[in-house]
Amino acid sequence: MKIILNNSEVSMAGESFSVRELLALMNFTFPMIVVKINGRLVRKEDYERVFVGDGDNVEAIHLISGG
Amino acid sequence: MKSKLQKLKGTCVGIAGCGGLGSNCAMALARAGVGRLVIADFDVVSAANLDRQYYFLDQVGQKKVQALGDNLRRVNPDIAVEAHDLRLGPDEVRRIFKDCQVIVEAFDRADMKLMIIETASEHFPDKFIVAGSGLAGYGNNNDLRTRRLGSLFICGDETSEVTEDLPPLAPRVAAVAALQANQVLEIVMDDLEPANGEDVWDE
Structure with missing residues (x-):
């Protein structure tokens, strides 16, 4: 499948991923x-x-600590 | 330009947290002429805060919202400051920022940053959130940037986490606070619209 991740096209082997899986990948x-x-x-x-x-x-x- | 600046007078901006980001961002907004600020923090000014936060030595021990309100009025006596001395959670966010057009996320902890983004997405789809993410250390000017996700703007380098080896230092903290304040001005003066469909995923 192809998705757009942060404005860039990304090709991935597989039909769908949970958000958790996608973030890890x-x-x-x-x-x-x-x-x-x-x-x-x-x-x-x-x-x-x-x-x-x-x-x-x-x-x-990413949300990074510090403020 | 004059009429655009005039819009700031009628604008209410929420400041969630009055540490390095919040105190510096509030001061920039007050100088620019924002008419009303709703500020919130539970903390008191400590001597260690003075390396980057907009407080003074004689304010050590005072509540941050009190001290920041005083400092804002010393710069701009016409500003209306609504100060809330409390720890913000989803309920408090919904209550105290309901009349603000824009909310500046100025928390220290990343989980609090996510809390206010999730709360605002669900309950304040018409409000812009301007958050800070990644400001520790020094140098790397050109890594600081702003990214927009619908009604959410995120300012910072998105990578440098505050640790013992990488403390938050005044120039970079103030730079991100100024990026946030600058984004608020653009939202208000150019009448930016939150994109459609900015609600929370709910299957």
């Missing part, structure tokens, strides 16, 4: 991440039950 390593799929925020508690499929537009940004 894409090396998002910090514990807090903002994730939007097609413009909608995915809550952290929903990372296992929301799935990403072909054509989805995924935006993911």
Whole structure:
């Protein structure tokens, strides 16, 4: 499948991935991440039950401690 | 430009956290002429804060919201400051920021940053959130940037985490705070619209 991740096209072997799986595959390593799929925020508690499929537009940004 | 600046007078901005990001961002907004700020923090000013936060030595021991309100009014006596001395959770965020057009996320902890982003996405789909992420250390000017996800803006380098070896230092903290304040001005003065469909995923 192909998705758009942070404005870049990414090809992946597989039909769909949970948000949790996708973040691990894409090396998002910090514990807090903002994730939007097609413009909608995915809550952290929903990372296992929301799935990403072909054509989805995924935006993911690390939230880093410090303020 | 004059009429755009005039819009700031009628604008209410929320500041969630009054540490390095919040105190510096609030001060920039006050100088630019924002009419009303809703500020919130539970902490008191400590001597260790003075290396990067907009407080003074004689304010050590004061509540941050009190001290910041005083400092803002010393710069801009016309500003209305609504100060909340409390620890913010989802309920407090919904209550105290409901009249703000824009909310500046200025927390220290990453889990708090996510909390306010999730709360605002669910309950404040029409409000912009301007968050800070990644500001520790020094140098690397050109790594600081702003990214937009619908009604959410994130300012910072998105990588440098505050640790014992990489403390938050005044220039970079203030730089990210200024990026946030600058983004608030663009939202207000150019009447930016939150993108459609900015709700929370709910199957």
